[in-house]
Amino acid sequence: MDTTTAVVGLAVHPLKERAVKPFMKYGGIAASVILIAFGIGSIYTGLNGRSEIRTTLKAEQIVGTPDMDKAIADKPVDTGAKAKLFADGMRLHTLRITEGQLYSQMGRYLTTDGSSTDDEKAAALDKATGAPVANAARNIWVTETSLSTALNTSFFAEQVASFAIVMGVAMLLIGIGFLVMVFRLPWESTEATKRRVAPATKAETA
Numbered sequence: 001m002d003t004t005t006a007v008v009g010l011a012v013h014p015l016k017e018r019a020v021k022p023f024m025k026y027g028g029i030a031a032s033v034i035l036i037a038f039g040i041g042s043i044y045t046g047l048n049g050r051s052e053i054r055t056t057l058k059a060e061q062i063v064g065t066p067d068m069d070k071a072i073a074d075k076p077v078d079t080g081a082k083a084k085l086f087a088d089g090m091r092l093h094t095l096r097i098t099e100g101q102l103y104s105q106m107g108r109y110l111t112t113d114g115s116s117t118d119d120e121k122a123a124a125l126d127k128a129t130g131a132p133v134a135n136a137a138r139n140i141w142v143t144e145t146s147l148s149t150a151l152n153t154s155f156f157a158e159q160v161a162s163f164a165i166v167m168g169v170a171m172l173l174i175g176i177g178f179l180v181m182v183f184r185l186p187w188e189s190t191e192a193t194k195r196r197v198a199p200a201t202k203a204e205t206a
Contacts, residue, residue, distance in 0.1 A: 080158025
């Protein structure tokens with residue numbers, strides 16, 4: 001194998017390798033644009049979701065009672081975090097009313113002596129309707145559970161919205177960083193590489 005063949009052989013591989021680079025460059029630009037677009041979309045969705053949650057809570061005009069956490073005591077509940085604190089306060093109120101008994105520990109009816117039971121025959125009868133007297137304290141748990149579930153859902157939704165904002169910022173920064181990196185790399189076109197390699201090949205063959 002003469003000198004010309006050796007030089008040409010060495011020049012072919014870098015040429016093929018560099019020929020792929022423009023496609024990598026455009027692919028990198030496309031990936032960067034997608035990351036930036038998703039980042040902006042995620043931030044917008046998160047901010048919009050959090051705003052919607054807080055607007056809805058304000059519309060309910062919920063105010064914490066004096067015995068609740070100091071963050072909401074006599075203050076409006078207008079954020080997901082405050083909604084969770086209010087739900088915790090409601091649970092404590094309900095436990096006081098039921099004397100520490102949970103929903104699952106209480107009977108559906110009341111007996112004549114005021115104790116709870118699930119036996120309709122043992123239950124006291126309402127003089128007006130003749131139906132078994134319902135355990136009102138147990139029914140309070142039904143109301144408390146419904147309200148606290150809605151409040152805790154607001155808290156969870158706000159956390160998800162905040163996470164979406166954080167992820168959006170991360171994707172936005174990654175996309176921008178990736179885009180900067182793409183433009184700073186020494187990309188070369190196939191034609192430029194041919195022009196650079198050709199003079200060296202001709203010099204060796206001469």
